[in-house]
Amino acid sequence: MRNIYEKKQVAENVYMITECTEAGGPGVNMFLVVGKNRALLFDSGFGVVDTLKKEIETITDMPITCVVGHGHPDHVGGAPLFDDVYMNRKDEMLLPVSLSYERRMEDVFGRGEVDSELFEYAKEHIVDPGGKTFKWKHIGMGEIIELDDDIFEVFEIPGHTQGSIALLNRKKDYALISDAVGVRTALVNLPQEKRVGMELYRDGLENFLRNTTEKTVFWYGHSREPLPYSVATDMLKALNEVLEGQLENDKESNSPFAKRKAAQGKKMMEHKSGQVTLVYDANLL
Template sequence: MSNWFSIEKIDKITYALSEYKHSEIPHSYLLIGNEKALLIDSGLGVSNIREEVEKLTDLEVIVLSTHIHWDHVGGHKLFDKYYVHENEKNWMTEKPFFTLECIKQNLVRGANEFPKDFVLDDYEIFKKEPERILKDEDIIDLGDRKIKVIHTPGHSPGHICLYDIKNKYIFTGDLVYRGTLYAFFPTSNPVDFKNSLEKIKDLDVKRVFPGHNSLDLSPSIIPRAYEAFKDIEEKGMLKHGSGLFDYDEFRILL
């Protein structure tokens, strides 16, 4: 299966690389400037995302993920360097974000088939020190295209959204998408999650690009997710163990 990735051209300088053949449906994004390119998230790591990226640009590619969870960093091993937020700076080295066994189970559970050249037994957790440590409001400079780092903890402590200033695109990782939003991990923080949504809800956003599921989102999903978290807070249930809350377009697991 050579076409593991579905490539969608969002505009002349922006692509989504999606893994629809796995039930996680992760999306990675390639943003091209006039000097450098940026890969936001690198997918499951079962097919070579670097080859796909190199078909789309000759520029140097900066790699980062919205957070260090297995389904967003699988392709990091194919690149020499990556950036990470300071709160997760050791998650690719000392602090395992998921066990190898758990990742393998998740991979198998979500796929009917894998690419021919993928060998599950050879899958390893990639360990490497980051090249650059990011913090809130840092700018990633691609030349004529500046991408702002917005620290949005909650799903994980070093989660970031990326804001493409000129195009008014926001890449929201696992903070907002259509489906179940996860704030139940031991390293999740439901109150931070709400505060992060509040932080981005009034941004001037033309398009929202999520880490999973449907790419067809209205920017209003951000304030709606914020309102949902606020609703849970008003019920006194914005804490771990409160369970699953259903708001049609998304559900929230605490």
């Protein structure tokens, strides 16, 4: 079976590890920051094979602290491989589905041409959390992770999921953002009170941007290159436009997230602003 992990050093002591279940595809990124006595892994991929720890050992043999950026299958699936795991508790409700065999196999192998060898291997070697969840600890807004000279500050940016977080390294001016913001961001699991979830996302993103600059490098979950700062500012603009009722050009969304079971009964719409698309539930406005 081919090695589904690709590694690239993107900064001093920082490695991008991309889980490429589709040969030649964009893959899903996780980031390994290597300290003097331990290493930090941000996100963990789908975990459809059990070889991530071995892949990390080609870079470092230090103990690993794994921080999950949010609770979707492509970011939390490999986390049960590790003993020291942190995640925001607001995403605990996602774990039974996100960690299920059926959901992860469908996400990886149910959308186009299938790598039959990888498929057969995954059926026997998918990361098994031993039930519907695994041991993890809560991490939240303002908490600090110290890794020798690298100090990371936790920012909650609830939107893509209610427990989405980013880690900011102020000294080296970069952030690990998972899917907290992207060119296309879908808001499917917001609180059900009118406007509350949208306002929480806006406020969280606005606060994060106040603590960063145009020079801050954003390492994102689904791009081999840093996410342009302007994507985040465009998303903030999109949120304000939707909250202000500028919806005349919005259309019904046909995105994969709009077709999920979690979106059933919701009126998923798309709002475009600059280079971004915001997918939201119009029933919550």
